[in-house]
Each structure stands twice: as structure tokens, then as C-alpha cells.
Amino acid sequence: MTTPNPVSRPRANTSNKKPNTLYLVSTEASKITNISLYSGRAEITRSFKLALTEGQNQITIRGLPQCLQKDSVRVEGRGNASIHDVVISKTPLASDTETTSAGSMYTPDRKQQELKNQIASIKHARAVLDAYLGAFNAEKMVVSELVDRFASHALLARKLDNEILDLEQALAEQTESAKKQRHGSQAEAMHLPWQVAIDVWAQADEEEATILIVYAVDNADWAASYDIRADTRSSGKNVTIHYKASIRQDTGEPWVGVPLTLETVTPAFEMVSPSLSPWIIAARAQPGYVGPGVHIVQPQTAMPAYAPIIIQDRPSRSSSRSRSRSRTEMPVMQHRPVIVATDKGDVTATFRIPGRINVPSDAQQHNVTISSFEFNAPLLWHTVPKASARVYMEAKIKNESEYAFIPGPANLYVDGSFVATTSIPAVSPQETFNCPMGLDSSLRVTYHRQEVNNSVTGFYKKSTTKTYTQRITIANTKSAPIANLKVVDIIPVSQDERIEIKLLNPPLRPAAGEPVDLQRTTSMASAEKDSTSKEQQSKSDRTRVSPGVVARWDGAGDPEANQDVVGRNGRVRWDVSLRPQETVNLVLKFEVSYPEKLVVEDRRWPQAVTYGY
Structure with missing residues (x-):
């Protein structure tokens, strides 16, 4: 089915044949052949099978949903015909009359009236039957003939009475059905109010043409x-x-x-690549004196030609104060709105x-x-x-x-x-x-109370040394081994060269890229020389503490971690493998040394914690 060339019109219908009018209800006369569901909307394709006659065919399809996006509707067809016109509109409020696809009129009120007329006719026949029976003269009839007449009357009367009852029941059902249909039509008009009128010109009679309506809906x-x-x-x-x-x-x-x-x-909102405007930096304009109590701030030639900004001073204030206030009250430079797009x-x-x-x-x-x-x-x-x-x-x-x-x-x-x-x-x-897979309660972790030992060394320049020992116990209660358990703890880092921090256990080497002062303030039990190979350096960053336990700085050797801060943030990591029902003990030991009279604060907390003098 095609759309004709505007220049070449189809041959006029010389027989003055009336257009073939078809009225269809979308949900009854079609089937959905595809639904493409997006986030927030859906695109629906409906297929209609119908017979076309040669010449003009006017097709009205009703019952399209309230949330239909009018601009999204498109009509396609299959058959030896062409689509001339498509009009999308709201369905006008109709009376009880509904039109079928064949064009015949079906009126619920007319059906009710037909039933009422039939009931009245049968009641009249019943009355005639009774009158006919009453017209007989019983004195002139023998008993046997009288019995036959009464039997015939009773049989015919029973038949008429049953017909009246059946028709009255049918009338009641039709009345209820019309009432429901009326309410249903009103509800349908609220939820399915759109209609599509299609003008199709058929080259010949088409017994089974196909009309496709594609439309988008919200909700x-x-x-x-x-x-x-x-x-x-x-x-x-x-x-x-x-x-x-x-x-x-x-x-x-x-x-x-x-x-x-x-x-x-996801629909694209920016179809044109952005451009950058000139970024201009210029000296601040100096205010010029143009009259008593008035100063004008004129932008330099390098700046865009904005209108001058007039600032009125109070007459009682000096010109120097006016100049000062004019400088402080210059308009704030505004940024262009920023359009944020996804970075992934x-x-x-x-x-x-x-x-x-x-x-x-x-x-x-x-x-x-x-x-x-x-x-x-x-x-x-x-x-x-x-x-x-x-x-x-x-x-x-x-x-x-x-x-x-x-x-x-x-x-x-x-x-x-x-x-x-x-x-x-x-x-x-x-x-x-x-x-993430949640918590594993079969692994028991005990973080023991931290042990702290204090000592003072030196004769003339005394220094305080605090040694901290932290023990961690991990028990595997599973019946299966655990091969990839990561345990992370932390030691403090110094931002003052007078405060020296030494990691004693586990004995880790300073991380690559540490500044000289941090390398001086952080020591270890057994140091190793820097390796020129990254692979050798990665291996030397790991220290085997015990069977199944390897210690290193958290993030060392991890390609996703920032290697510039590995070790400088004080985070220590153990990679632990546990057999079924096995328990391991981890020890983190470090010391903090500083001059005896220096007040040391722990800045992890909202308020400073004093460690001593």
C-alpha cells in the first residue's frame, strides 16, 4: 500500500459509487504484532485485516488509549491500494448507537422496543383467546366437545404465557446489558478516547488488506x-x-x-557537539568620576561591550567611600550553565x-x-x-x-x-x-584490646616512645577452606618531622614513591634495597608472616589502586588462607616517638586527643 504522487490523481469514480465506510474498534478488530518497551514509554504495532472495495474506503479506528502520543502515530498498509489521508482526533461522545465494521446500525433501545412490542402482541393474543372461549354457548354443546375445547384453550394459553415470560426475561436482560454497555462505553471513552480516520483508495476489490498502526504510549x-x-x-x-x-x-x-x-x-539530548567560547582575562576596570555622587564602571575594550553600570552614592558620603563601594559592588561574573553527561x-x-x-x-x-x-x-x-x-x-x-x-x-x-x-x-x-554477597558469619574475627607501652629515653634531649601492639584472631568455622580473605588495619602517619613512626610487625619495606621525609620517619625491622624491576618490587612488597598469611601495604600491586599513595596512608593488609576449622593470629606492632615536651594530637577524632608531653 503506497502513498500516491500528488500530481497523479486516481481516476474519478464515474459510477458515483458511495465510499465504503468501515468502523473498527481497535481492541476488537486487531491484534498486537509487536511491542517495543522502553524506559517510560512503549511503541505498539497493531495489525488490522479488512476487506476493501474498489475506489474510496473511509476507515475509522476507535479505541486508542488516552496516553497515546499523537505525533508518534504512523499508518502503513499491505495491499493493492494507496493511503491518501490520515487524521488523528479524539472520538466524539456518542449516544447508545454503535457502528459495526459492516456499517449496520445496532441500537439497544430498538431491541428493547422490539421485545416490548412482542410481549404486547402475545398478551393481546392471550386476551383474544380468552374472549373466544367466553363466546361459546355451553348449553348448545355436548360434554365431550366442551372438554376438547377447554383442553385446547388450556394448551394454547400455557404456550402464550410461557412466551410472555421468556420475552419479559429477555427484556430484563437486554435492559441490564444496555445499562452496562452504556457505562462501559463511557469508561472506554475515558481510557480509550483516540481515533484514527484513514482514507484509502483501492485499485480493485481487496478481500484481505492489512492496515498497520504504530503508535507510542506513556505509562x-x-x-x-x-x-x-x-x-x-x-x-x-x-x-x-x-x-x-x-x-x-x-x-x-x-x-x-x-x-x-x-x-x-537512551534518547540523545545533545545532537550537536559543544563549542567553547573565548576565555578572556583582563585587568579590572577602574571607576571614573563623571559627576557629584555618581561613578561609572566602564569595561575595557578587551571585554564584551556590556552597557555601563551606574552606581548612585549617597550625597552624605565622600567620593573616596563611593569609589570604594563601587568597587565592592561590581556585578558578579556568571558562569554558563553546565550540561552534565555520563562519563561511562x-x-x-x-x-x-x-x-x-x-x-x-x-x-x-x-x-x-x-x-x-x-x-x-x-x-x-x-x-x-x-x-x-x-x-x-x-x-x-x-x-x-x-x-x-x-x-x-x-x-x-x-x-x-x-x-x-x-x-x-x-x-x-x-x-x-x-x-557484594553480604556477610559471612562463619568467619569469626576478634579484635583484641590494644596494648600500649611507654618509655622515655635520652639524657639532655629526652624523647617519649609509645609502642602499640594490636592482635587480631580469625577463626574459620566452615567445613570448606577459605583462600581469599583480606584483612586491613592501619597505623598512624606523621605530618611533623619531630614525630617518628616505625612499623615493627609485619616488617614491610617503604612503598615506592614515598617522599624522603616519610622514608626517614617510617622504618622496618629488616629493610630491602629497591628493585629496578616492577615485578621484583611487587614481590618484595609482600612479606610471608606465617603459613597461609602474607602481609603487604594495602593496594600494593593492585592495578586499580593509586600506587602513589600506597603505604603513605598507613594501611596494612594481610592476605589469609584458612583451612577448615583453622584459627590464625595476626599482629600489628608499631611505635611512635616524639620529643618529651611535644603535645601530640590524634586527628582522627572531632576533638584532639593529647598523648603526652
Whole structure:
């Protein structure tokens, strides 16, 4: 079906044939062939099968939803015909008369009147029957003939009475149906008020032409959600992700048995690349005296030609004060509005839901599973016992599927038990992300009370030395080993050359890139020379403390960590491997030395803590 050339008009209908008029209700005369669901809207394609006659065909399709976006409607067709005109408008309020696709008129009031007329006619026949029976002269009839007449009367009267009862029941049902239909039409007019009028010219009679109407609607949305199930006892594919879509629609028309496509495309708001205006720096303009009590601030030629700014002074104040105030009251330079765009880029994907689904128009969330994936994801544990004795678990997952994960909430299940809710970020195929898996109560961490020893050394220049010892105990109550437990603690760092901090245990070398003063104030039990190779340096940053325990500065060797601050922030890390039912003890020992009369403050707290003189 095509749109004709404006110059070449179709041949005039010489037979003065009336246009073929068709009235269709969208939800009854069509089926939805596709729904593309975006964030905040949906694009719906409806297919209509209808018969066209040669010449002009005027098709009116009613019952399109209230939330229809008028500018989005487009009409296509399949058949030996051309589309001449498309008009989109609100359906006028109609009476009880409805028009069918065949063009015949169906009036509920007329049907009721027909039933009433039939009832009146049968009642009249019943009355005639009674009058006919009363006209007989019983004295002139034998008994046997009289019995036959009474029997015939009773039989015919019973038949008429039953017909009256049936018709009265049909009238009551028709009246109730018309009432419901009237209310339904009013409700439908509120929720489905739009109509499309299409003028089609057919070259010949077409028994089965196809009209496609594509339109966008609001009040439809979808969001990604996930179920993440982890099995800590499995050595193979230990993480399963169920990728789901939460669909909601309140468009006014139900989606019954429809094919659904989920779109993640985000519309682009800036189609033209931005440009930069000149950035001008110039000397501040000096005010000039133009009259008593009046100063004018005139911009220099290098500045844009703004209108002069007149500042009135009070007559009682001196000109010097006027000049001072004029300088302080110059207008504030304004910045151009900043347009903020995402720094990661949009993750776009298209998901076609297999089969057909039903989504009622009820504004409720309906969950549909997109797919399920199994991953071999290493499990990691970490704890910061100084802040909390809890052990946190996470999985390092590589998205090996062909689907892009879009941001959405996730329910976490570990070993079959629900543990927490989290969220999944935007993840492209083959991208790796860390997924929090909640707390692991089977790992017990004890952060013991810190031990502090004080000593004073020196004869003329006395100094105070405080030695701190912190013990950490970790017990694995699992029946399975733990291979990736990260424990992080911290020692203080000095910002004063008079305060010297020494890390005694674990014996770690100064991190690469530390300034000279920090290397002087931070020492270790056994130092090693700097290695020229980064690989050798990374290995030397690690110190084996005990079987299954390796110590290093937190972030050392991590490509995602800023190596310039590794070790300078005082964070110490142990990488611990535990056998089933094993317990390990970690020791953090350091000393702080400073002149005896120097007041030392701990700046971690809102108020300074004095350590001594």
C-alpha cells in the first residue's frame, strides 16, 4: 500500500459509487504484532485485516488509549491500494448507537422496543383467546366437545404465557446489558478516547488488506532486576544470575498474548557537539568620576561591550567611600550553565522475550525472566576489624554472556538462603565487576584490646616512645577452606618531622614513591634495597608472616589502586588462607616517638586527643 504522487490523481469514480465506510474498534478488530518497551514509554504495532472495495474506503479506528502520543502515530498498509489521508482526533461522545465494521446500525433501545412490542402482541393474543372461549354457548354443546375445547384453550394459553415470560426475561436482560454497555462505553471513552480516520483508495476489490498502526504510549515502563545465587561449596560454576525484567503498564488497553521486545536505548539530548567560547582575562576596570555622587564602571575594550553600570552614592558620603563601594559592588561574573553527561557511556541492548506474554493494564509490577547464566566467579572475603568485626563477601564476576547488564536491584542468595539486597551496575559483555554477597558469619574475627607501652629515653634531649601492639584472631568455622580473605588495619602517619613512626610487625619495606621525609620517619625491622624491576618490587612488597598469611601495604600491586599513595596512608593488609576449622593470629606492632615536651594530637577524632608531653 503506497502513498500516491500528488500530481497523479486516481481516476474519478464515474459510477458515483458511495465510499465504503468501515468502523473498527481497535481492541476488537486487531491484534498486537509487536511491542517495543522502553524506559517510560512503549511503541505498539497493531495489525488490522479488512476487506476493501474498489475506489474510496473511509476507515475509522476507535479505541486508542488516552496516553497515546499523537505525533508518534504512523499508518502503513499491505495491499493493492494507496493511503491518501490520515487524521488523528479524539472520538466524539456518542449516544447508545454503535457502528459495526459492516456499517449496520445496532441500537439497544430498538431491541428493547422490539421485545416490548412482542410481549404486547402475545398478551393481546392471550386476551383474544380468552374472549373466544367466553363466546361459546355451553348449553348448545355436548360434554365431550366442551372438554376438547377447554383442553385446547388450556394448551394454547400455557404456550402464550410461557412466551410472555421468556420475552419479559429477555427484556430484563437486554435492559441490564444496555445499562452496562452504556457505562462501559463511557469508561472506554475515558481510557480509550483516540481515533484514527484513514482514507484509502483501492485499485480493485481487496478481500484481505492489512492496515498497520504504530503508535507510542506513556505509562509503560520496565526495569532490570536480578536474582544472584552463590554456592560457596562448589568448585565449578558457583554463581548463577537470573536476569529478569519488571514490567509495568497502565495504558488503558491490556496486552494479551503479545510479543515483547525490551529496549535499553537512551534518547540523545545533545545532537550537536559543544563549542567553547573565548576565555578572556583582563585587568579590572577602574571607576571614573563623571559627576557629584555618581561613578561609572566602564569595561575595557578587551571585554564584551556590556552597557555601563551606574552606581548612585549617597550625597552624605565622600567620593573616596563611593569609589570604594563601587568597587565592592561590581556585578558578579556568571558562569554558563553546565550540561552534565555520563562519563561511562550508555549500555544499550535489545531483549526479545521468548514466546508471548500477558500484561494487564493495572499499574502493577510483572516479572518476566529474560535469561539465566552460570559463571565461575572467585569468591573474595574482606574485613576491617578496627571498624567492624564483620566479614564481607563478594564475587568477582566476568560477564561471559552476550547480554549487557543494565543497572538494577538484585536479591542475593548464598547456599540457598536469602542474605541481602544489592544492585548491579552497567556491565557490558566480557566486562568484570565485583558483586557484594553480604556477610559471612562463619568467619569469626576478634579484635583484641590494644596494648600500649611507654618509655622515655635520652639524657639532655629526652624523647617519649609509645609502642602499640594490636592482635587480631580469625577463626574459620566452615567445613570448606577459605583462600581469599583480606584483612586491613592501619597505623598512624606523621605530618611533623619531630614525630617518628616505625612499623615493627609485619616488617614491610617503604612503598615506592614515598617522599624522603616519610622514608626517614617510617622504618622496618629488616629493610630491602629497591628493585629496578616492577615485578621484583611487587614481590618484595609482600612479606610471608606465617603459613597461609602474607602481609603487604594495602593496594600494593593492585592495578586499580593509586600506587602513589600506597603505604603513605598507613594501611596494612594481610592476605589469609584458612583451612577448615583453622584459627590464625595476626599482629600489628608499631611505635611512635616524639620529643618529651611535644603535645601530640590524634586527628582522627572531632576533638584532639593529647598523648603526652
